[in-house]
Amino acid sequence: MTTNEFTMLSLDDNPPSKSTIKKAPLATLPSLWNTREFYFYYICFAVVVPYMIYVGYRLGDANKPKYTRFEPLLSDGWIFGRKVDNSDNQYAGFRNNLPTLTILALVYLSVSHLFTFLVPMSYNTRRNNSAILYRAYFFLPASLVTISVIHGTNLIKILAIVFASFGIGRLTRGSLWNPLLTWCFNLGILFLNDMYKGYKFASILGPQFAWLDSHSGIMPRWHILFNFVMLRLISYNMDYYWQCKAPRPSNQIDDITDEGEITDKERITTPCIPSDYNFMYFLTFVFYLPLYLCGPIVTFNDFISQLRYPSSKITARVVALYAFRLVCVILVMELTLHYIYVVAISKAMAWDGDTPFELSMIGYFNLLIIWMKLLIPWRFFRLWALADGIWPEENMIRCMSNNFSAQRFWKSWHRSFNRWTIRYIFVPLGGSKYMMFNMWVVFTFVALWHDIEMKLLAWGWLICLFLLPELLATRIFTFQKYGKKPYYRFVCGVGAVFNIMMMMAANLVGFSIGLDGLKDMVSGIFQTSEGFMFLLIASVCMYVGAQVMFEIRESEKRRGDPRWKM
Numbered sequence: 001m002t003t004n005e006f007t008m009l010s011l012d013d014n015p016p017s018k019s020t021i022k023k024a025p026l027a028t029l030p031s032l033w034n035t036r037e038f039y040f041y042y043i044c045f046a047v048v049v050p051y052m053i054y055v056g057y058r059l060g061d062a063n064k065p066k067y068t069r070f071e072p073l074l075s076d077g078w079i080f081g082r083k084v085d086n087s088d089n090q091y092a093g094f095r096n097n098l099p100t101l102t103i104l105a106l107v108y109l110s111v112s113h114l115f116t117f118l119v120p121m122s123y124n125t126r127r128n129n130s131a132i133l134y135r136a137y138f139f140l141p142a143s144l145v146t147i148s149v150i151h152g153t154n155l156i157k158i159l160a161i162v163f164a165s166f167g168i169g170r171l172t173r174g175s176l177w178n179p180l181l182t183w184c185f186n187l188g189i190l191f192l193n194d195m196y197k198g199y200k201f202a203s204i205l206g207p208q209f210a211w212l213d214s215h216s217g218i219m220p221r222w223h224i225l226f227n228f229v230m231l232r233l234i235s236y237n238m239d240y241y242w243q244c245k246a247p248r249p250s251n252q253i254d255d256i257t258d259e260g261e262i263t264d265k266e267r268i269t270t271p272c273i274p275s276d277y278n279f280m281y282f283l284t285f286v287f288y289l290p291l292y293l294c295g296p297i298v299t300f301n302d303f304i305s306q307l308r309y310p311s312s313k314i315t316a317r318v319v320a321l322y323a324f325r326l327v328c329v330i331l332v333m334e335l336t337l338h339y340i341y342v343v344a345i346s347k348a349m350a351w352d353g354d355t356p357f358e359l360s361m362i363g364y365f366n367l368l369i370i371w372m373k374l375l376i377p378w379r380f381f382r383l384w385a386l387a388d389g390i391w392p393e394e395n396m397i398r399c400m401s402n403n404f405s406a407q408r409f410w411k412s413w414h415r416s417f418n419r420w421t422i423r424y425i426f427v428p429l430g431g432s433k434y435m436m437f438n439m440w441v442v443f444t445f446v447a448l449w450h451d452i453e454m455k456l457l458a459w460g461w462l463i464c465l466f467l468l469p470e471l472l473a474t475r476i477f478t479f480q481k482y483g484k485k486p487y488y489r490f491v492c493g494v495g496a497v498f499n500i501m502m503m504m505a506a507n508l509v510g511f512s513i514g515l516d517g518l519k520d521m522v523s524g525i526f527q528t529s530e531g532f533m534f535l536l537i538a539s540v541c542m543y544v545g546a547q548v549m550f551e552i553r554e555s556e557k558r559r560g561d562p563r564w565k566m
Helices: 036-058 067-073 089-118 136-151 154-172 177-196 201-205 207-214 222-245 264-269 279-286 300-308 316-339 342-348 356-387 415-426 431-450 454-476 488-511 514-526 529-558
Strands: none
Touching: 036 356, 036 529, 067 342, 089 136, 089 356, 136 154, 136 279, 154 177, 154 222, 154 279, 177 222, 177 431, 201 207, 222 279, 222 300, 222 415, 222 431, 264 300, 279 300, 316 356, 342 356, 356 488, 356 514, 356 529, 415 431, 431 454, 454 488, 488 529, 514 529
């Protein structure tokens, strides 16, 4: 999806060195949790949230006449005899194959850890930057064998594209031709993949090779997943380009005695030694199985750094707790799909005659399901990588409903992709100095990367359009200047309501009901006095939610949690 989608201020153009960083205590405001104002907010939550869930459930009532319009999209469920709304093709593909994926992950991890036990030298590299990364000799064959089963003979097409991209990087090295040709080639492949739907051997090589097209594996649509491979191809070539521009000596020893001294940012920005940019490690990075299908996204520098200096953040307790959280969110998703049928309702456009509040609940619960349908696969594959000793970025930092700022929203949604766009698009184009221009380039790429269709371009451009007022407001109406004014929090709350409405509209256009569906919903809300009254009440509820979100951020700031910036 997403998504996604960029962190405009998460990485500085010129980050300070460790020696220049001075930690100063953060200025915080007094807690509001035990005030009469917030007791009123708690009552609002206790009444409104359960009622929202009830209305979402009532929309799928089997006794309603419209039920017959979306009932064919429902499937037999397993919770108390309820039907399940498994009509979203993207999530259905993951949900239906979850048992197979789980078995595959367990078999892979068992062999991977056995290999590590038998070849302990794969971890004995802390004092020797040029040591061979032996784990790559398991990762690459295991990945290629599995992917050949997944994509069948289509692996030949994937390897041809991968080899060509590698050749561009190696031939052009540190010249400007490297980023130029790398981007042109990969964007061209993105459009060609969409235009020819993955190509056919018969059309490329001749009818005598048509037999190859009949052995296309269990997932013939390889070009859909190739978007993630494309990001890794660009990452390798760009990291290699920057290494050639500012080479790191092969005999340079990292200033570490404890792994904890290597930050995530240093893993990304510090070039590997020249010999690490070889073909073997390149293929290992591109096809690393736990992250191959849908990420999270790791840069080449980060991946090689973790092979050489494994992250100390990965412990058995961390992996077990993360697995438990994944099981919990899967169960929440199952309950939602068994009791709230808004995806099927949206697909059948069975909302005529619904009240403005019911229309808004169709939109809201659609967005909530979109959030969960992305969260679950990303967490599954991240869990697989964590159990294998690789620490990818967490893609979803916050719940979808805990966002009031369009800027901050993109910091916590598909975060690994956000950071990728910052490193390889936003900063090279001038960073925050040219933000008003860069964000249009970034979101146009993000929209095309997800899928080449008009509604996603509309989504990307709407995001940029809706970001402009917030960018201007935050530069003019600053906390430093107005933070102590009694009206400051009220004005911010009103701005947050506007932001929330705009974010919901943009994401409904891009990833759910499209422009036509949004027009129907908006007209249904604004054409009656009842709709205007609902809009007023909904705005008050969103204002209450925004004030609670403000206090959540302030609480995080008090305890030093870096998420307060997101």
